[in-house]
Amino acid sequence: xxxxxxxxxxxxxxxxxxxxxxxxxxxxxxxxxxxxxxxxxxxxxxxxxxxxxxxxxxxxxxxxxxxxxxxxxxxxxxxxxxxxxxxxxxxxxxxxxxxxxxxxxxxxxxxxxxxxxxxxxxxxxxxxxxxxxxxxxxxxxxxxxxxxxxxxxxxxxxxxxxxxxxxxxxxxxxxxxxxxxxxxxxxxxxxxxxxxxxxxxxxxxxxxxxxxxxxxxxxxxxxxxxxxxxxxxxxxxxxxxxxxxxxxxxxxxxxxxxxxxxxxxxxxxxxxxxxxxxxxxxxxxxxxxxx
Amino acid sequence: xxxxxxxxxxxxxxxxxxxxxxxxxxxxxxxxxxxxxxxxxxxxxxxxxxxxxxxxxxxxxxxxxxxxxxxxxxxxxxxxxxxxxxxxxxxxxxxxxxxxxxxxxxxxxxxxxxxxxxxxxxxxxxxxxxxxxxxxxxxxxxxxxxxxxxxxxxxxxxxxxxxxxxxxxxxxxxxxxxxxxxxxxxxxxxxxxxxxxxxxxxxxxxxxxxxxxxxxxxxxxxxxxxxxxxxxxxxxxxxxxxxxx
Numbered sequence: 001x002x003x004x005x006x007x008x009x010x011x012x013x014x015x016x017x018x019x020x021x022x023x024x025x026x027x028x029x030x031x032x033x034x035x036x037x038x039x040x041x042x043x044x045x046x047x048x049x050x051x052x053x054x055x056x057x058x059x060x061x062x063x064x065x066x067x068x069x070x071x072x073x074x075x076x077x078x079x080x081x082x083x084x085x086x087x088x089x090x091x092x093x094x095x096x097x098x099x100x101x102x103x104x105x106x107x108x109x110x111x112x113x114x115x116x117x118x119x120x121x122x123x124x125x126x127x128x129x130x131x132x133x134x135x136x137x138x139x140x141x142x143x144x145x146x147x148x149x150x151x152x153x154x155x156x157x158x159x160x161x162x163x164x165x166x167x168x169x170x171x172x173x174x175x176x177x178x179x180x181x182x183x184x185x186x187x188x189x190x191x192x193x194x195x196x197x198x199x200x201x202x203x204x205x206x207x208x209x210x211x212x213x214x215x216x217x218x219x220x221x222x223x224x225x226x227x228x229x230x231x232x233x234x235x236x237x238x239x240x241x242x243x244x245x246x247x248x249x250x251x252x253x254x255x256x257x258x259x260x261x262x263x264x265x266x267x268x269x270x271x272x273x274x275x276x277x278x279x280x281x282x283x284x285x286x287x288x289x290x291x
Numbered sequence: 292x293x294x295x296x297x298x299x300x301x302x303x304x305x306x307x308x309x310x311x312x313x314x315x316x317x318x319x320x321x322x323x324x325x326x327x328x329x330x331x332x333x334x335x336x337x338x339x340x341x342x343x344x345x346x347x348x349x350x351x352x353x354x355x356x357x358x359x360x361x362x363x364x365x366x367x368x369x370x371x372x373x374x375x376x377x378x379x380x381x382x383x384x385x386x387x388x389x390x391x392x393x394x395x396x397x398x399x400x401x402x403x404x405x406x407x408x409x410x411x412x413x414x415x416x417x418x419x420x421x422x423x424x425x426x427x428x429x430x431x432x433x434x435x436x437x438x439x440x441x442x443x444x445x446x447x448x449x450x451x452x453x454x455x456x457x458x459x460x461x462x463x464x465x466x467x468x469x470x471x472x473x474x475x476x477x478x479x480x481x482x483x484x485x486x487x488x489x490x491x492x493x494x495x496x497x498x499x500x501x502x503x504x505x506x507x508x509x510x511x512x513x514x515x516x517x518x519x520x521x522x523x524x525x526x527x528x529x530x531x532x533x534x535x536x
Contacts (some may be wrong), residue, residue: 042420043336045372055324059419061372084381087366087415088326088342091350094366094415096383138371140417142340143323289331289340290319 004216011221015207023211023218030262032213037154037270039162039277041288047163050288051155054215055145058152060137060159066168066180067134069125077124077132079114081106082139083152089144098141105139105148112153112229112238113137118197119160123190127170127178135163146215149227153200154270160197161274164189198229198237199270201263203255205247210255212262226255230263232271297456297468305467306335313451313463313511314424316518318432320439320526328440332432335465336422341432343440345412355411360404362411365394367429369418390426393489397430397450397479400488403443412442423466424452426477426491431519438523446481448488449516453478453508455500460507478508482516485509 006014014024021028033054042048047062069076083105085098093101113119124133137159139152166182166189173179204214204222211218214225223245229238239256241247247255277284302309314335323329328343349356356362367390368382381387398414414436416429430450437444454461455474469475474496479489487509496504 042338042370042372044375044420044422048372057323059370061370063372063377065377082371084371086368086381086417087413088323088329088340088417090325091344091413091415094364094413136371136377138377140370140419142417143325145325288338289322290317290333 004220006217006220010217014218014221018206018209018211018218021209024215027213029209029211030258032150033215035154037158037273038287039158039274040286046165047159047161049155049158049162051151051158053147053151053154053213055143056147056151057141057143058148058155059140059142060152060155061140062159062163063136063138064133064163064165065136066126066131069129069132073121074129075125076116076121077134078121079119079135079137081109081113081137083109083141084138085141085144088142105152108149108227108238108240109137109139109152109156111240112198112200113156115237117235118231118237120193123192124165126168126180130178131170131180133165135160144216146217146219147202147213149200149202150213153198153229154266157194157197157199157270158274160192161194161278163192165192166190196231196233196235198231198235199263199266200227200229200238201259201266202227203259204243205245205251205255210251210258212258226252226259228256228259228263230260232264232267234260234264236260297454297471297473298459298461304461306465310459311462311507311510313514314465316431316515318435318519318522320435320522321530326440328436328438328442330432330435330439332428332435334424334428334431334463336420337424337428338419339425339428339432340417340419341429341436342415342417343413343433343436343442344415345440346407346410346442347413349409349411356409359408361402361407361409363395363398363402363404363414364411365391365398365414365416365433367391367394367416367418369421369425373418373421390429393426393491394429394433397448397488398433398437400486401434401444401446401448401481402437403445406443421466423464423469427451427463427479430479431515434519435522439526446483447516447519448479449482449512449519450477450479450489451508451511451515452476453504453511455496455504458500460500460504462507462511474504476504476508478505478512480509480512480516482513 045061083102087094204225224243227240318332427450476492
């Protein structure tokens, strides 16, 4: 991620603050920054969402295409993730500079999201063994101020909620091959059930305590962090320890417990917000970046 | 091209515009707090985001820096979901490299680079949605971003595309009109002096029509410059209210 240079005195200041449950911007250790979410910002995608978490800006676009299912699971579709760390975030990402980080982010997203329980992959099947829907989830990183995984997972969940996949009918044509017909009505589409889509929570260990939603400055003071992906029921889909330091088992246990608690409480307000946005329907004023 | 009339008998185009009408332009400056300058611009359905970093010390090899002026470094990239068919690579292909060079050439003509010797100005443009006029939207967004970054320029740089159908020039082409195989001319203009920073034309055109086509593109660009100017003054009003004591 974009590196920020911090002096020793600043690091000590942050560590002492965290010890007293007070961070640089006045938050507690388990508080998120101000979050703004908007769906349907890019009109030629099947689903999109934009999130601003403090100074971290992420844009997710989902395109659904028809492809061949994987041979091991012929009656399921699948998701493909691609994270583009654009040069907008920092000049270091110019050219191929952002590729390493992008690959690392998309691999973690695969682990957290691409399983049968998160998204109902069977609903993406068109005809077993031959055709299925492939959802290309493209994440665009626009501004980077720490906590990329959380922002990306919330944006992905919002974008999946917003995704509209056209209904298709299979018909047999003259030679016995299958023909796929798209329905004429553009509003006749299938929505995905995002109840079980997890949200990722990253906890960074600073001093003896851990913080949720660390900014770049706080990340510079922490040696290790734990990433945990939690569904609304509290089921964990992925746990990962990142960073160059080592953690003792006690801290990992504490951090996973805190992560589960925080993650569980993210889902309800998010779904409520998405339902409210959806209920506004055509009357909703699309703001995007113009607001 | 059967069945697809770019200009109907009543003088209306595919999206209902008249021949010399521009698409709706909406823009906003300072979208990102971390960059030195940023701007977002929508020209119809084409959405472009421009970010400027600099002037700063030349990154990478020292040999790239020039002793008497600043180096302008541009990167043009498209989001993978920006086009109707999903794009596999956001940048690095030939078209993106060519566009980056064009942008560099355009802004070297406008930015007062002699004021910053041995430094570098980075301009990164991202297309979020492509519906024709990608280059023009990039140039317009990048102009606003440079203004937002406070980098001195000779003039605004405004760009627009123009096409030619049945003796009528069309201003500000959308994707369907561009890819139809007809003429498409891109022009980047410095409005006050009327100087042209970049001129590019694809497809065949009779030499008699070239003047009318260029005139149409220049008029459209001048119209765009008024829009950009109003965006900048609006932004200044908002910012001055916030910073006023």
